[in-house]
Amino acid sequence: MNPIIRAEIITIGDEILFGQITDTNTQWIGAELTNIGIRPVRKTSVGDLQEDIISALTEASQRADVIIVTGGLGPTKDDITKHTFCKYFGSELKINEDALALVTEFFAKRGREMTELNIQQAALPTNCTYIPNLWGTAPGMWFEKDKVIYVSLPGVPYEMKSLMEHAILPRLKDRFVANIIQHKIIRTIGIGESFLAETIEDWENALPTHIKLAYLPHFGQVKLRLTATGNNQEILDSELKHQVDKLLPLIQDFVFGYDADELESVIGRLLIERDATIGAAESCTGGFVASQLTNIPGSSRYFEGSVVSYSNTIKMNVLGVSKQTLEDFGAVSEQTAREMAEGARKVLNTTYAISTTGIAGPDGGTPEKPVGTVWIACATPTETVTQLLTLRSIRKVNIELTSSYVLNLLRKTILKTAAEKI
Amino acid sequence: MNPIIRAEIITIGDEILFGQITDTNTQWIGAELTNIGIRPVRKTSVGDLQEDIISALTEASQRADVIIVTGGLGPTKDDITKHTFCKYFGSELKINEDALALVTEFFAKRGREMTELNIQQAALPTNCTYIPNLWGTAPGMWFEKDKVIYVSLPGVPYEMKSLMEHAILPRLKDRFVANIIQHKIIRTIGIGESFLAETIEDWENALPTHIKLAYLPHFGQVKLRLTATGNNQEILDSELKHQVDKLLPLIQDFVFGYDADELESVIGRLLIERDATIGAAESCTGGFVASQLTNIPGSSRYFEGSVVSYSNTIKMNVLGVSKQTLEDFGAVSEQTAREMAEGARKVLNTTYAISTTGIAGPDGGTPEKPVGTVWIACATPTETVTQLLTLRSIRKVNIELTSSYVLNLLRKTILKTAAEKI
Numbered sequence: 001m002n003p004i005i006r007a008e009i010i011t012i013g014d015e016i017l018f019g020q021i022t023d024t025n026t027q028w029i030g031a032e033l034t035n036i037g038i039r040p041v042r043k044t045s046v047g048d049l050q051e052d053i054i055s056a057l058t059e060a061s062q063r064a065d066v067i068i069v070t071g072g073l074g075p076t077k078d079d080i081t082k083h084t085f086c087k088y089f090g091s092e093l094k095i096n097e098d099a100l101a102l103v104t105e106f107f108a109k110r111g112r113e114m115t116e117l118n119i120q121q122a123a124l125p126t127n128c129t130y131i132p133n134l135w136g137t138a139p140g141m142w143f144e145k146d147k148v149i150y151v152s153l154p155g156v157p158y159e160m161k162s163l164m165e166h167a168i169l170p171r172l173k174d175r176f177v178a179n180i181i182q183h184k185i186i187r188t189i190g191i192g193e194s195f196l197a198e199t200i201e202d203w204e205n206a207l208p209t210h211i212k213l214a215y216l217p218h219f220g221q222v223k224l225r226l227t228a229t230g231n232n233q234e235i236l237d238s239e240l241k242h243q244v245d246k247l248l249p250l251i252q253d254f255v256f257g258y259d260a261d262e263l264e265s266v267i268g269r270l271l272i273e274r275d276a277t278i279g280a281a282e283s284c285t286g287g288f289v290a291s292q293l294t295n296i297p298g299s300s301r302y303f304e305g306s307v308v309s310y311s312n313t314i315k316m317n318v319l320g321v322s323k324q325t326l327e328d329f330g331a332v333s334e335q336t337a338r339e340m341a342e343g344a345r346k347v348l349n350t351t352y353a354i355s356t357t358g359i360a361g362p363d364g365g366t367p368e369k370p371v372g373t374v375w376i377a378c379a380t381p382t383e384t385v386t387q388l389l390t391l392r393s394i395r396k397v398n399i400e401l402t403s404s405y406v407l408n409l410l411r412k413t414i415l416k417t418a419a420e421k422i
Numbered sequence: 423m424n425p426i427i428r429a430e431i432i433t434i435g436d437e438i439l440f441g442q443i444t445d446t447n448t449q450w451i452g453a454e455l456t457n458i459g460i461r462p463v464r465k466t467s468v469g470d471l472q473e474d475i476i477s478a479l480t481e482a483s484q485r486a487d488v489i490i491v492t493g494g495l496g497p498t499k500d501d502i503t504k505h506t507f508c509k510y511f512g513s514e515l516k517i518n519e520d521a522l523a524l525v526t527e528f529f530a531k532r533g534r535e536m537t538e539l540n541i542q543q544a545a546l547p548t549n550c551t552y553i554p555n556l557w558g559t560a561p562g563m564w565f566e567k568d569k570v571i572y573v574s575l576p577g578v579p580y581e582m583k584s585l586m587e588h589a590i591l592p593r594l595k596d597r598f599v600a601n602i603i604q605h606k607i608i609r610t611i612g613i614g615e616s617f618l619a620e621t622i623e624d625w626e627n628a629l630p631t632h633i634k635l636a637y638l639p640h641f642g643q644v645k646l647r648l649t650a651t652g653n654n655q656e657i658l659d660s661e662l663k664h665q666v667d668k669l670l671p672l673i674q675d676f677v678f679g680y681d682a683d684e685l686e687s688v689i690g691r692l693l694i695e696r697d698a699t700i701g702a703a704e705s706c707t708g709g710f711v712a713s714q715l716t717n718i719p720g721s722s723r724y725f726e727g728s729v730v731s732y733s734n735t736i737k738m739n740v741l742g743v744s745k746q747t748l749e750d751f752g753a754v755s756e757q758t759a760r761e762m763a764e765g766a767r768k769v770l771n772t773t774y775a776i777s778t779t780g781i782a783g784p785d786g787g788t789p790e791k792p793v794g795t796v797w798i799a800c801a802t803p804t805e806t807v808t809q810l811l812t813l814r815s816i817r818k819v820n821i822e823l824t825s826s827y828v829l830n831l832l833r834k835t836i837l838k839t840a841a842e843k844i
Contacts, residue, residue: 015638017462019453031441040439043467075616117616158819214442286716287709290730294708297784306730308712314727362719
């Protein structure tokens with residue numbers, strides 16, 4: 001086994017300490033470093049105070065091989081991180097011409113004027129390697145001192161992630177011959193974490209010590225993450241394949257994908273393979289299902305559209321749900337879900353159509369139909385499948401769960417029908 | 423001014439370091455401590471390793487008055503935190519009879535058998551004050567040494583929160599006559615962070631030293647957060663009001679709300695006040711705008727629906743966009759955006775309707791209409807307003823920015839029209 005490469009992550013910003021924003025960066029960075037075989041050993045958050053940042057850097061430099069710093073960059077933060085690195089390394093700020101050119105282009109493209117503050121963003125510590133940020137105005141920086149690597153990135157999540165993916169992670173991989181840490185993710189839906197754990201208990205207990213299992217539940221889905229550590233890629237791959245082959249028979253019905261697969265990307269592939277199209281009629285999900293489906297680049301190839309019919313009028317006028325049905329069974333009913341899906345399939349002229357109608361909460365519940373009562377449906381050229389959900393969460397979660405379940409209903413229905421585009 | 427009470431938060435668990443679970447605890451704890459006037463100065467995450475936990479405790483004890491530790495408790499963790507505190511304080515574990523009684527009752531209630539591991543959960547360091555956990559099996563612990571308070575809580579969020587709310591926060595309040603920290607948030611949209619900073623520079627420089635300003639940018643919006651520290655609630659409130667009154671004239675056009683206001687909740691209030699309704703026609707946002715509007719409980723009072731028209735067929739058949747318009751100007755054009763909004767207003771029968779049509783990316787761009795070219799529109803009973811956006815981000819961000827901007831266009835249009843429900 002190769003030596004362990006230790007990393008620490010430092011986030012800078014009062015807003016994180018005071019709990020005013022959710023820090024999603026450190027979880028992402030921790031997972032990505034683990035992925036390339038670098039082990040996160042500590043995370044630290046400090047405020048916008050030079051002395052606190054310097055003490056965090058000093059402590060981390062005594063423990064870690066790699067230190068990733070996010071935040072504390074940008075015009076209104078007065079780029080405190082940059083000034084602090086200068087003090088920490090005893091260097092000074094100097095305008096970097098490449099950085100200045102990029103910032104200038106950034107504003108030119110947007111037809112916006114550059115302020116003195118923006119120009120100052122191109123000033124970098126003289127001892128840093130400049131990492132261009134093509135997604136914003138705060139540059140990335142790479143320092144090395146006494147065998148420790150320091151990386152400074154902006155706190156804006158998509159800028160940080162883009163810089164990590166395109167520049168930092170590749171550099172770190174080149175630098176360290178770390179242990180190979182190989183992940184295999186099996187994505188399940190429709191089975192709870194504890195049931196899943198019971199179902200696969202024997203298999204889990206029989207895992208070799210260098211293969212670890214993590215349960216990652218998220219909105220009705222549970223990701224099973226296998227992490228194998230070693231120094232031979234091929235052996236790790238075949239060991240993981242062997243374990244997955246043993247696991248699958250136990251949970252076949254609940255597995256929808258692997259690794260980076262999302263429910264909506266899996267559905268996209270299924271539809272493209274069949275040259276089929278999809279549309280939706282959404283009541284309680286209010287557009288969330290369509291928004292999930294269209295998160296996938298190129299979804300216009302199979303996604304025609306969605307009718308978000310919050311009001312009964314629109315259920316009738318646009319989707320053709322019958323007045324009688326709404327009066328006899330109500331908007332939240334199997335019959336309405338069915339007519340919504342069939343109506344959407346007709347008006348959007350698609351191979352398949354899915355629908356949602358329910359009570360997301362917090363209000364609108366009744367003794368017969370409490371908050372969390374949701375009907376979903378999937379219409380195909382030959383039949384319409386419906387399903388009742390009884391959810392027990394807050395509004396936002398009920399909406400996301402409904403979306404997951406209706407997309408899974410669609411996935412299963414596609415798999416069992418040999419549909420052709422109409 | 424009272425002395426500042428400094429707190430540090432330490433979370434224990436490999437799963438947090440490796441990015442396998444989202445840590446929501448530290449944000450919540452940071453906000454709650456700030457609320458009672460205790461200032462979080464650092465957050466640290468370490469793995470399930472005794473030496474790492476001890477070094478984190480040792481460092482924190484040299485800086486903080488209060489140290490909140492979460493995680494590392496429970497049978498599957500072998501209660502590493504408890505053993506570590508014993509080593510740290512030089513105390514030992516002893517069964518606590520009250521804790522044992524509570525755990526026994528916990529299992530009796532659930533008709534489950536108690537294992538030896540569960541009994542061991544009632545063993546506590548001899549120098550700790552036992553904090554009963556009525557929501558789980560891992561007890562809370564309170565230690566004091568050399569004027570530093572150490573609190574240890576389970577990592578399960580609702581157990582941790584319940585213990586904090588019912589036992590820890592009240593104790594901390596009693597103990598410290600801490601400063602009051604009062605926040606006021608002013609929410610802006612449509613002005614960049616650096617321009618905002620220049621516009622209000624003089625006002626910002628004139629702020630008294632006990633009132634701090636933070637810029638929190640997020641998808642085209644910038645939150646201005648004022649934080650006032652003192653010991654008299656009324657004085658702080660009036661000082662903050664005074665500062666806001668001075669600030670508003672400078673940025674009136676860009677302010678859409680305060681504190682917990684969201685664009686979609688502000689719009690909801692405006693519509694309810696006017697007994698008006700809203701609908702949407704979405705192309706590039708793919709349902710995201712509707713999903714934002716319906717995130718608000720009770721939005722069914724004014725939100726009728728949205729037509730997500732990804733395909734031109736649906737733009738024509740459902741929204742009534744003319745074939746000629748699509749042929750002459752294309753789907754991404756001012757004319758199409760206008761006809762989509764007007765068509766949605768008609769078919770959904772609403773007071774207002776908004777529309778989005780553009781190229782979210784990554785593909786689909788052309789030299790004339792590059793990725794990020796978006797037209798938005800808002801139709802009212804008397805006119806239709808349009809706006810061109812030129813965005814330069816990744817797909818997901820382009821979608822969220824478009825949503826923010828079209829909702830803001832709606833907000834401004836509502837404010838300048840005295841519309842009545844049709």
